[in-house]
Amino acid sequence: MGKQKKTRKYATMKRMLSLRDQRLKEKDRLKPKKKEKKDPSALKEREVPQHPSCLFFQYNTQLGPPYHILVDTNFINFSIKAKLDLVQSMMDCLYAKCIPCITDCVMAEIEKLGQKYRVALRIAKDPRFERLPCTHKGTYADDCLVQRVTQHKCYIVATVDRDLKRRIRKIPGVPIMYISNHRCRFDGRSQSSHLEPRDGSFRLKMTTLDCLPLNCSMSENELLFCLIHCTSVSRCYSSLDYFLINTFIL
Numbered sequence: 001m002g003k004q005k006k007t008r009k010y011a012t013m014k015r016m017l018s019l020r021d022q023r024l025k026e027k028d029r030l031k032p033k034k035k036e037k038k039d040p041s042a043l044k045e046r047e048v049p050q051h052p053s054c055l056f057f058q059y060n061t062q063l064g065p066p067y068h069i070l071v072d073t074n075f076i077n078f079s080i081k082a083k084l085d086l087v088q089s090m091m092d093c094l095y096a097k098c099i100p101c102i103t104d105c106v107m108a109e110i111e112k113l114g115q116k117y118r119v120a121l122r123i124a125k126d127p128r129f130e131r132l133p134c135t136h137k138g139t140y141a142d143d144c145l146v147q148r149v150t151q152h153k154c155y156i157v158a159t160v161d162r163d164l165k166r167r168i169r170k171i172p173g174v175p176i177m178y179i180s181n182h183r184c185r186f187d188g189r190s191q192s193s194h195l196e197p198r199d200g201s202f203r204l205k206m207t208t209l210d211c212l213p214l215n216c217s218m219s220e221n222e223l224l225f226c227l228i229h230c231t232s233v234s235r236c237y238s239s240l241d242y243f244l245i246n247t248f249i250l
Contacts, residue, residue, distance in 0.1 A: 052173070054153045060173035062154040065096035068130070069177060070145055072159035073109045076120045082182045087128055090158075093177065093184040100126075101155070104134040105144040112139075142167070149174050158184075 017023065019030035054062040069090060079086050090098035102124055110121050134144055142164050149155055150171055157168050158177040165187075168176055175188040 052153055055173045058172050060153050060175075063156070063173075063175070065094075067094055067096060067098045067156055068154055069098055069100050069156045069158050070132075070148065071100050071102050071106065071124075071129070072145065072157070072161060072164065073106050073113075073120070073141060074160045075158045075177075075179065076110070076123055077117065078160050078179045080119055080123070082179055084179070084182065084184070086123060086126075089184045090177070093186055099130050100128065100158070101130045101132050103132045103141065103144055103148070105139045105141040107131075108139040109141050146171070156186075 019028075020032070021029070054060060067090075071086075076086070079089070086100060087098060090100065107124055110117060110124050113120070132148070136144065136147070142161070145157060145159075145164065146167050149157060149168065153173050156175050156177055157164075159165060159168075160178050165176055165178070168174055169189065175186060178185050178187060
């Protein structure tokens with residue numbers, strides 16, 4: 001019988017020796033990398049993010065009227081669904097002048113949504129809205145808003161997105177505005193603060209946080225008595241009747 005011919009495989013490559021193969025000469029062989037031994041007595045250098053000077057503990061001193069509010073795409077869409085005038089509903093929530101700010105990324109997101117969301121695009125081009133230019137690459141609005149709020153603490157973020165709200169709450173001193181029951185609501189909580197949601201109310205630890213009504217008539221002795229004898233107070237607070245100041249009573 002004759003020798004059977006083998007069909008050549010398509011796109012086969014020749015086997016190559018590894019540079020660390022023992023069959024290679026020692027001079028041609030790749031030398032193994034040597035691990036550098038760390039000196040235990042050497043000083044360790046690490047980068048610690050600088051604490052913003054505008055924060056007094058968790059109280060943001062840069063927030064004040066007129067409020068600059070960063071608007072997200074879904075906030076505009078939900079305001080249309082709830083039939084809200086955006087600027088007027090913001091002013092009704094905060095009782096102060098509000099300047100809605102819209103970034104290039106948010107504007108690009110609305111333009112990508114197409115003809116169906118032409119009303120949202122028309123609202124975003126309102127002359128009352130302040131346009132903020134973006135210098136970074138890409139048009140992902142969530143990263144843009146988080147980055148801008150981390151650098152500049154003078155903004156309130158208006159969004160309905162749960163993931164974005166979760167990311168914003170990790171940044172101290174940045175409040176959130178959202179839409180609920182056909183009204184704009186204000187949420188000043190953050191994960192690093194002492195407020196925790198519980199049964200529709202906020203539980204406030206009075207040991208390190210002082211919460212006073214705007215028309216407070218309590219004397220210093222009465223307030224000090226409450227702080228000493230009350231470890232926590234559970235009550236439903238609105239964003240307009242109360243303000244929070246992180247302070248220690250000495």
